[in-house]
Amino acid sequence: MIRDTSGQDRPVTRSPGRRRLWLALAGAGLLIAAFAAAPAVKRMMGSGNSVSLQRLGVATVEIGPLVRDIAGEGKVVAAMSPTVYALHGGNLVLKVKAGDKVAKGQLLGEIDSPDLRAKLAQEQSNADALRTEALRAEVDGREQRASLRSAYENAAIDLQTARNDLARQTKAFEAGAVAGMQVEKARDALEKARISAAHAEAGLGLKDDSLKFELQAKQQALQRQTLLVKDLDRQVAELELRSPVDGQVGQLLVAERANVAAGAGLLTVVDLTALEVQMQVPESFARDLAIGMPGEISGNGRDWRGLVSSVSPEVVNNEVAARIRFDGATPDQLRQNQRLSVRVLLDKRDKVLTVSRGSFVEDGGGRFAYVIEDGQAVKRPIRLGAQSLSKVEVLEGLKPGDKVVISGGSAFENVERATLSP
Template sequence: MNTRFRDTSEQDRPLLTRPKRWPWLLAGGAVIAAVLALTMGGRLRQALSTDAAVSTARLSIATVDYAPLTRDVAGEGRVVAAQSPTLFAQGAGTATLAVKAGDPVKQGQVLATIDSPELTNRLAQERSNVDALRADLARAEVEARQQAAALQSAFENARIDQQTAQNDLARQTQAFEAGATARMQVERAQDALAKATLALDQARDLRGLKTDSLKLDVQAKQSALARQQLLVAELQRQVAELNVRSPVDGQVGQLFIADRTNVARDARLLSVIDLSALEVQMQVAESFARELQPGMPGEISGNGQHWAGLVSSVSPEVVNGEVSARLRFDGRQPEQLRQNQRLSVRVLLDKRDKVLGVARGSFVDESGGSYAYVVRGGVAEKMAVKLGARSLDRVEVLSGLAAGDRVVISGSDNFKGADRVLMAD
């Protein structure tokens, strides 16, 4: 029996020798490094040449292009009456109201009455003066006719005396020529004729002067009567205005006094709202108000409806940085509107079809419109620009930018005024 001892020869196996890989890995790493160096070199150079780096996610970028530009002013307005006259007391006295706030009224309707004893008494006195002056005028006219008749009679008597003296001179002259009388009689007749002629001339002149004087006296009386009649007419007008009447058809707005109140002259009594002519008043920022002009087209909307409008007036006063502007309806006025109703208002300032511009953003206010950041090759470069007209969503570019340029319109405050900023993903 052969006895064999087991050894480890059966457990041993030859080990395979693996090829060395590290040279290949080294070569591959070198190739990758070279590729990365080529691709990242430009990026690295950009990063080194910029002043800062900002994430693109924090920015808004828009493209410069040609598009329509519509400039308008939009806001909220309220319906107001185009005419809302305030009525005042035309004299001092006790005011009695005939209407209440909110009552509908017609033009010419009496709204209040003022009892003014002082004014009514003065009217009665002046009327009495008119009667007195009318009597004086009538008396002056009668006296003028009497004196004119007396002057005419004196003139006729003087004319007759002159004719008599002339006839007597003729008889005396014939008698002297016939030798029946002395020359003295002829001379006496001549003297009598001269005296009669002088008396006639004086009567004629006196009649003319006195007639003119009488006419002036009558005219003075007539002028005094006319003046007094004008004064009475003015007082009658003031007394008639003590009945305060509505100047328009509408509605009583606000009462400034209570019924049976003693008021002074020119005191406010009440206001009347003309509901037949309504306008829409809106507040406009002072910067836009400079461009608003009466007659500009606008649009008024509310309750799902739209109406065309026109700017009717722009207030010359600035209050808290705003200006009041009013729009009237261009066409028939809607019937369903009410006083102080809120409506949306839009006023068209300018409209052009093809304008080089970019979307409006915070860069307009941040830079004051003097520069913008243009994105080129992953870098935002600060460029000097000149901006023009501005609307709510676009701004016109006058110089510094071209169509196709990409501009940072918001978020540029993160650049801190740097000239070049790297756009990091």
């Protein structure tokens, strides 16, 4: 019979003190490893996903000048480009064509209006008739005045004759040569002559006033008619289209011999001696524009100084139209709608804390930025000031030498810290 090994087995007794020693050593090792890995664990816990540094745009905060300007492309426009309108309807007859040089006051065309010319002739005839009536009334007045004055003078003579007759009859009565009845009769004749003379004098005065008023009414009617004729003369003169400025005929808005209505635009005249450059400015910069700001105009291999002459009060497609005039004489060889480069200086500041402009200005409204520290991008609150197309002013939150993530910050997903990888 084969024996088993049960007789050889013996229970092993372990020492309790030695087991505790091994457990203590293992715990100490784990504690040391935990303390050693604590910073890395902390970074990994707060950083989220790692972001490659090559995907980011980084700029250094520095102290230097900040020039706020607006640059863009503009087109040459005439400061004065009036449109000639038809003040009256009729058939248009042009004397010039597009591109012709014209002088101020030069005849550009005529509007043929037979109705207006006929009305002028009629009113002129009426004025002549009224002038004749006024002259006739003046002659009639002189005749009537002469007749009344003759009657008055005859009455005055009769009055004097009656006085003389009364004096003779009175002397004869006192001498006893005539009866008293003759004296009374002479006295009645005197009174009658006195009344006739008074009426003749009053009639002469009244007739003078009447003739004066009648002649005045005729003259006023003639004056009104004369004013009407002058107004029609003015309207007929307006049928001739004359150039308002020295320049060049621009665009013809209607065809030759066309029948135009009153108020219709006919053609434009471009004043090439006063040119400006018009540019479109983003709405965000338009509020900083002001008339008189300096600018630069470039084109044809040359540069010119300019000044902002006007800023449109209307916003169209998030842009505002601004015009820059040349500071000095208008350059030669410029044409309407020619393209030129324009730069307007808004502000210039020296020795300010600046950083390159980037997407962080728009992201979050420029209230924070990610600063690179020890291989991490740390979110830091900031406050920005003036902005230009290339730089922004830093008021709070950054210091010279800080490296700021200016683009690609959306990859951080708004975490407080992010680990950066090469």
